[in-house]
Amino acid sequence: MTSSPSTYDKQPSVPLPPGSRVWLGAEAWQQLDDAARRAAGSRAPVVAVDCYPGVDVAAVVAELSEALPAYAVIDMEGAAKPIEQIDALIGRSLTDDRVFGVMSHFTLDEFYVEAELDALATAVADSGTPTILVGWGAALVPVATDVLVLADLARWEIQQRQRRGATNWHTDNAGEDNLRKYKRGFFVEWRTADRHKRTLFDRVDFVLDTNTSVREAGLITGDAFRGALEHAATAPLRVVPFFDPGVWGGQWMKERLDLDPSADNYAWCFDCVPEENSLLLEADGRVVEIPAMDLVLTQPRALLGEKTFARFGAEFPIRFDFLDTMEGGNLSLQVHPLTDYMLDTFGMHYTQDESYYLLDAAPGAEVYLGIKSGTDPDAMVAALEAATDGEHPFIAEEFVNTFPARKHDHFSIPAGTVHASGANAMVLEISATPFIFTFKLWDWGRVGIDGIPRPIHLEHGRKNIQWDRDTEWVTENLIDQVEVIREGDGVREERTGLHGLEFIEVRRHWFDTEAALDTDGTVNVLNLVEGDVVEVASPTGAFEPYRVHYAETFIVPASVGPYLIRRTVDSTSETFATVVASVRGTRITDN
Template identity: 30%
Template sequence: MYNPFPYDDPRPVNRPHILAEVVESVVCGSLNSAKSLAARVESLRNANPGKSVILAFDGYATAEWQEMINLLSQQLAGKGILLEQKNYLDNLKEEEEINNMIDPLLEWDREKDPTLLYGKIFRGGYEALLDPDKTEAFRSELRKIREGNEGKVVVVYGNGCLIPANMQLFDLKLYFDVTPKESILRIRRGQYVNLGQKEARPANQIIRRCYYADFEMAVNLRRSLLRECALDYYVPSDKPGNLQLVPMSSLKEIFTSMASYPFRAKPVYLEGVWGGTYVKKLRNLPADMRNCAWVFDLIPMEVSIVVEVGRNKVEFPFQTFFMTASEEVMGKKCADKFGGYFPIRFNYDDSYHSTGNMSVQCHSNEKYNRENFDELGRQDESYYVVEAGHDAKTFIGFRDDADVDQFIKEIKIADKEYKPVDYMKYISYEESRPGLQVMIPAGTVHSSGRNQVVLEIGSLTIGSYTYKLYDYLRPDLDGIPRPIHTYHGERTVARDRTTTWVRNNIVQKPRIARSGEGWSEVIVGESPLLYFSLRRLEFEKEIEDNTNGKFHVLTLVDGEKIRIRSKQHPERYFDAEFMDMVVVPSTIGEYVVENLGVEPIRVHKTMLKDGFENE
């Protein structure tokens, strides 16, 4: 997610039942949060006269501490208490030494990676960035403060201060979380430099290093802190002036309640050179948005969750919620198989009334990702056509008569010499129509053509390994020619997936899975090459289903409005409108989908295949 549009969609709000005591415990607003925290500090001092109180402010990459520190300092000063501040990042190694650890993991060869997008994961963690002598002196100083009787109040702030080796040094531990979209926007606003850097690199280089290092370290530490309930307070910190203070026990209760309801994530919207107008009109997106190419409705690493807590709304990254409730949401087999990652991702590609097609592209498989990027997951995809205009096409596979070697040769020349390629001579396509399901196993050449909206569903991909093979020689929205990735594309594209193979294997005729009076469930796509099953629920009034220990994701692709509710607990429901995506957690079991409108309903359903754990 390199360039999200700065827009907060107000609609996707989840309203699970939250206990009254939990609602009362959540403090909203930066000043109120500082007052509450100051009262807690004073309580600790009064309980242990003469003893010092040491706070730790850790957080996700791009987290900002100064607002809370300043307000806390004001509150304590009013009580005659001085707040002493210590920047944990002063303990880092020198910039050159850190660069020598991380930069070699990043790709710098523009022949392989024209935009310097790729790299390998830094596995050292925050610990590897610390200078041993500085860190020992820091810990020794804090131990002396703890053992003394000066009654100090000290705040240590900075990414990584809550690593396991430091935990015993602190009396109060706070984690300042930031949603993925806001993290990227802060980088682009010039509010962040990479850990260990004195000066900012170009924004895209900061983001790349964040992806392979800064974000990776933050995600791993956040996971352990949440799973071990090692925090005193969780601080949603996207909005200056509205920091919130959530006790760890209350956060767990909120997440537990969330996992017992169908729920929806908060989308992220992105402009693109081939972007369309359909979603922009449907969801009333801002007028100054040039178009809407991608809608990240449920990309686990990119979206957030909004929960209504009393009169307030609390927002947190999807991954933060998921790290603590993965088994409840996915089911035990799935949690064991995918290591706590949500295994399927969902978004829309909107080229409706646009100026052109998506690029001709392919993606890499798990073996290639591990060997080249030290990355988990593979990039299988699928397209379900939700809306199609005149002459819309879905490009998939090579033509039976295509000379793939010649195609590769021509796209390389096009990239260097700016010569157009007659891609239609090589790439096969299906005429698009609403309801068309196309599966795209890793390696399959493909593109979503202009004038349609597709629901894209893909496998677990932590990163994005999209190799553009041909992009019609067009510039991007910034006026710079779009990069072509022939190095990786040539090595990953499946040359034998031609029209005949495609129509025999990955473009299937729908078949009935089950049916009854006024309803049916249809399999629209299932392949040994994908670990998920693609289905469609068709009904007039309602249909019943059962998660059977596996999560489902439902998307209303035709109709006005539906209610997805637990059969055992009908008060646990979510009302979805056209094109909304809803997760039905595994723990819900039997559930009902009701038609709240007058039109017949079509709901796209995605689930893990039976036996997925053995693939």
């Protein structure tokens, strides 16, 4: 594998509206003070800083106390219920499992003592002192506030902090298994937080970026925040990718995408997972980082399209990510839950159907897919169970098909199909978005990079393996499914998947000069899988041309309608190809 200078943009941004400002540090706190005093007039101003769980509330309190000494800065989370009561309340959603819980439907007020919130409100109102209330749920305190601030934080940053020892909200679990920390966030805290945050978006006066240290935090007005997201839903955009190592990780991304050369490997890149990724909002060279999920929650119809929103609600149902095993190892042998099992067991209304698109592959690369014809299910399960003792390796090739994997191959993997990417492959995974619902069956006898054995989920897995997806079925339904849709004028459009059981439609466009596409009323997610650089343009000039480089994933919101992907004046490649994913049955022309 040879490397070349990377053009991959690891920090894409979305413009803030013209005239917007990003205030940093001391100037941000002064801006808050000025706004609060203007709004309060002759009264003592009251500010609420409502924090996403994971924000360092103590650091925010300390910084504001130092920067604005005239204010009483109060950590309002003292009004929360004792953690023992909260644990009892959420226990059924968390379960005893290390990885999986049940999707929760709590509202934030359930975590607080109403009488204590009332008492706090009375004390603030009676004090006559300028006051700042800080914490997750500051907006719940029933007192008139002059300025409302949303202190936001991306989930990827929360995970990094937890790995360094940060706790979940109001817990003392610094040393707990990171998978259990993530579980508490995923199934309870983040669901509750997003539900609460949606009540704030239309009325926040400021948004505070807490992804960096509080002292360096950036501040923008609520109007700038809302304006940037409204604009973002009308033009192509990218979220901020993040990269993570793994026990099977490879070297392709490190070399081709110009990542830290000192890292042992990179296994994953989440390049379009709005619940995990960030958006950078930029003005005059300054940026604030917000969760990309804020765009989904505030602009679901323009972003997703009416039919997709009607079907999924304010969730982004398509996920693009990279799985790099170049010079690495096999992924775990795994299976994803069937929709009925997903709903009944975890409370999630759709499942992780997926596919492997080979962005690149070394000679000899292969994909594990489906059960070998003639396999005895009891014998395979028994062999998997025996392998859990660490002394009886599971010989996957005796039970599971392997297929050669070459560049630009596309393998469909509907839920219930046993699968794994083998070593020496660079996979663009195109899938539905339910995140962590992967049942590992065999992990080649490895432990995680933290030295802890990675969890195996045989009990869940055996209930979801579709044993009739044997060699013949997989060969007929999941391999070499390319269908030419149209060809001419320098464009070849192909349907490359997915299987009829999956809700995602994938088309590939090969072109020399340009290809004309149309969102047709539903969100499009694309990746430039061949060629050096292109631009996405509006045939009516509705948005400025948007540059995309090789391997970059980008989103074209439903509201865009017709768009062009074309070579640029500095393109050097002779041929280009994009893959575009959308939700089947949600186009305006679908009946």
